Amino acid sequence: MVRKKANLYVVGERRQTNTKGKVGDDVDSLFRLPLAEFTTARNTLAAQLKKAGRGDEAVLVKALVKPSISAWAVNQLYWNHRDAFDRLIASGEHFHKAQSSHLGGKLADMRTALDARREALTQLSDLATSLLRDADHNPTPDTTRRITTTLEAMSAYASLPDAASPGRLTHDVDPPGFESLASLIPSADMTERTEEPARVTHSQKSVSAATNTRRKAAPDGDVRQLKETRQARIAAAKVPLQEAKRVQIAARARAQKAQAAQKKADADAKEAEKHRRAAEQRFEKARTTAEDAARRARTVTAEVEEAVKAVEDAERKVEKASKELDSLFRDG
Numbered sequence: 493m494v495r496k497k498a499n500l501y502v503v504g505e506r507r508q509t510n511t512k513g514k515v516g517d518d519v520d521s522l523f524r525l526p527l528a529e530f531t532t533a534r535n536t537l538a539a540q541l542k543k544a545g546r547g548d549e550a551v552l553v554k555a556l557v558k559p560s561i562s563a564w565a566v567n568q569l570y571w572n573h574r575d576a577f578d579r580l581i582a583s584g585e586h587f588h589k590a591q592s593s594h595l596g597g598k599l600a601d602m603r604t605a606l607d608a609r610r611e612a613l614t615q616l617s618d619l620a621t622s623l624l625r626d627a628d629h630n631p632t633p634d635t636t637r638r639i640t641t642t643l644e645a646m647s648a649y650a651s652l653p654d655a656a657s658p659g660r661l662t663h664d665v666d667p668p669g670f671e672s673l674a675s676l677i678p679s680a681d682m683t684e685r686t687e688e689p690a691r692v693t694h695s696q697k698s699v700s701a702a703t704n705t706r707r708k709a710a711p712d713g714d715v716r717q718l719k720e721t722r723q724a725r726i727a728a729a730k731v732p733l734q735e736a737k738r739v740q741i742a743a744r745a746r747a748q749k750a751q752a753a754q755k756k757a758d759a760d761a762k763e764a765e766k767h768r769r770a771a772e773q774r775f776e777k778a779r780t781t782a783e784d785a786a787r788r789a790r791t792v793t794a795e796v797e798e799a800v801k802a803v804e805d806a807e808r809k810v811e812k813a814s815k816e817l818d819s820l821f822r823d824g
Contacts, residue, residue: 515541515549522556523660524571526627527564534558556662561629562638563661565620566646570658573619577658580612584647609647616643633743638664 522533534556541550559567570577583605590601620639624631645665649656656665 515546515553519553519556520571520659522553523559523564523567527559527561527629530558530564559662560638560664561624562635562642562664565624565629565635565639566642567659567661568623569616569620569643572623573616576612576615576619580609580616580643580647581658583609583612613640613643613647641665641667 518537522530522537525533534553538550538554541547541553587602587605587609590605617636617640621631621636624635629635642661642665645667646656646658648667649665
């Protein structure tokens with residue numbers, strides 16, 4: 493539902509400023525800036541407009557909401573990768589044209605358009621990942637999913653009256669519901685039933701039979717078209733599923749790599765523990781050997797001391813005996 497308030501057009505959670513001329517160019521410049529610079533630049537522009545006596549425009553600029561990281565990325569794709577972005581929008585328009593046709597054999601055209609749409613989404617998703625990394629933002633799987641969803645919505649809304657203007661998104665955009673898509677399919681001519689008169693001529697019966705045949709064929713045609721539309725939407729829904737699977741495969745590869753690194757680290761830690769225990773055992777053996785040697789050294793020291801004492805005692809006895817012998821010789 494679209495509602496107009498002042499000069500702001502609101503589409504669900506999407507809000508676009510109806511600015512023209514130089515102010516419009518300045519607003520575009522805001523949405524092209526790095527995300528961290530948006531708020532300061534917006535406030536500066538609003539202050540300049542207010543100082544110049546353009547209060548209404550200043551209020552509108554001041555009300556601009558800082559984009560989410562995913563909306564900012566989609567804006568940058570629009571401003572910096574316009575060819576790829578335009579191919580996505582064109583593929584969505586081609587799909588709706590093929591979808592809305594009354595002619596037979598258009599399912600192939602729808603599939604061709606869906607294939608082109610998938611290729612454009614894949615290219616833009618890769619560009620968004622590189623763009624986020626270059627801006628020092630983390631392209632998480634959730635952010636990538638929201639970017640892809642918004643791009644799908646931009647493609648689907650291209651043929652709807654409440655399409656969000658690209659380049660100034662502030663929030664993620666959800667794809668239109670099945671009812672909105674079905675409303676794009678021209679329904680077959682359904683003639684209103686009227687009561688038949690009690691008496692009907694042969695020609696009236698023929699007209700009535702032909703009318704009933706058309707009534708029966710028209711719903712069948714609508715059912716077929718709705719079925720093809722549903723199949724096309726299922727094919728389109730496979731795009732984020734394929735992206736999620738790609739992210740899942742990458743995550744599994746990282747997990748396996750981390751598990752291998754953990755296994756190697758555990759083995760290294762086990763080997764280091766083994767060396768530590770061997771070193772402790774060698775240290776304990778060396779300590780025991782040193783203690784035994786110290787004990788033997790103490791025993792030898794004691795034995796040496798005893799031997800020295802015995803030698804000293806013997807020397808004293810020899811000296812005493814020598815003196816006694818000398819005395820005997822002198823007396824005789």
